[in-house]
Amino acid sequence: MPTFELIAGTFKEGETIPKPHTCEGEDRSPPLRWNHPPAGTRCFALIADDPDAPGGTWVHWVLFNIPIDVRGLAEGLPMQDVLPNDAHQGMNDFHRVGYGGPCPPPGKPHRYYFRLYALDRELPLKPKATKAQVVAAMKDHVLAEAQVMGRFGR
Secondary structure (H helix, E strand, O other): OOOOEEEEOOOOOOOEOOHHHOOOOOOOOOOEEEEOOOOOOOEEEEEEEEOOOOOOOEEEEEEEEEEOOOOEEOOOOOOOOEOOOOOEEOEOOOOOEOOOOOOOOOOOOEEEEEEEEEEOOOOOOOOOOOHHHHHHHHOOOEEEEEEEEEEEOO
């Protein structure tokens, strides 16, 4: 059976995230694509976070109710509650809707995990939901998870 996988268009697993996707560049969301969702998938959710942040895991992006027919996200998505493809964006830890790129303090590079979840239902949440709300709503509804990790340091 083909593997459910998440691929970043501008960096490979474990590589440095290019500056245009960080606070040192244009802070544009990276292009992502995926394929082979499991049978029964109704929609997708994406969470990007940094477990190496000094105060604990820092949330960079929350996106949910991505329609089942979508197999990728273009670079530089708008910072709006609902995207043109009807996906809902949540709040990040920068207190903004949408993507907030890597912006670690000087020192050792941090790891940034982009995790895509195949869900068996749409989440009953409004745009601007937090990661905690999305994770709670996903409980018992995740069919598969795919991830890609990039690094960035300053």
